[in-house]
Amino acid sequence: MVKYPTGSLSNYTSDHTDLFKLKNNHHKKNIVFSDRGMSLEQQINESNQYYLMQNIAVVHKKPTPIQIVKVDYPKRSRAVIKEAYFRQASTTDYNGVYKGYYLDFEAKETRNRTSFPLKNFHEHQIIHLDQCLQQDGICFTIIRFVSLNRYFITPASFIIHAWNDKSKKSLTLSEIESNSYEIKSGFRPTLPYLDIVDKFILDRK
């Protein structure tokens, strides 16, 4: 049992894993240094941190909801949760505020090269995006094709439409290309998705 008494565990991905990936990628051709073997979640979190520090936007990842059953309060030490369960979330992972706009999005990655399986979404995420759209939020998904090193901002309206088509099991890459905005990965921030959100907001008007 490994104990991490302080610091964040960032959802089971230790920094050592990433360092390892980086080292092993080092001699490969066409290496893109900007994403440094990071997961999409890490890229978004790092970008949100940058946007926050620069007073550009306030976007946070929501914590995973946990149902706590048993907590110990040891003397002279902080509380330890001894029994708890993962609960179903009722929203998407990210929301926040940018220039007065409410942003709400879900981030998904796939190793597929030609399509994005819709089963990557949970029904509660689709319902939540639809509810936020009705309140005039800026709602979208960030889809990363890992093997292609491509990132898309796909409007929630398109995702909801496809989800409701029961005969549809996945979105082809070309469907995504023609219904999304592509994000080019950057350096500061790692994933400059707000540049693309600006375009999305303009087109929406």
Add this chain to the structure above:
Amino acid sequence: MVKYPTGSLSNYTSDHTDLFKLKNNHHKKNIVFSDRGMSLEQQINESNQYYLMQNIAVVHKKPTPIQIVKVDYPKRSRAVIKEAYFRQASTTDYNGVYKGYYLDFEAKETRNRTSFPLKNFHEHQIIHLDQCLQQDGICFTIIRFVSLNRYFITPASFIIHAWNDKSKKSLTLSEIESNSYEIKSGFRPTLPYLDIVDKFILDRK
């Protein structure tokens, strides 16, 4: 050790406690049935549920951030978290979207009758409210004076100003009265705070 294998634990307050309070309040004078011995958090959650069902707004309480250290995956049973710790939140408890506006607020209650101690706020809450204000969010606190059965929507700008005045330890009730909007508790929803948010939005323009 009591096990709650399914259902929500709603922050250590079991429904039995509330039922018990209700029974015991039953013979008291001036009983306000609308709040049924609920905590402010329960009143807001119930109101948010109502607003969501009626397609009026999408506001959720953020889960408490937890740092997970050890998880067991028993066969034929769901994952059990065996060691975890509470983490410091970096935001307020509530945010969401209403008619295109980004809402962000913190809820606080006091048993005091004449003032509200500022130590009820944590620094990270003040910083977060300030960051969201800079992005043009609708930012406020809901303050409940439990003994007076009064509820106020106090703009974040006023709270931040008071917090930054190091000589100030608390807000007097009359300061809150003259810098806030009072919410009258209702039946549907329990705490109709969005009626007041409408006024706040109008005055803000």
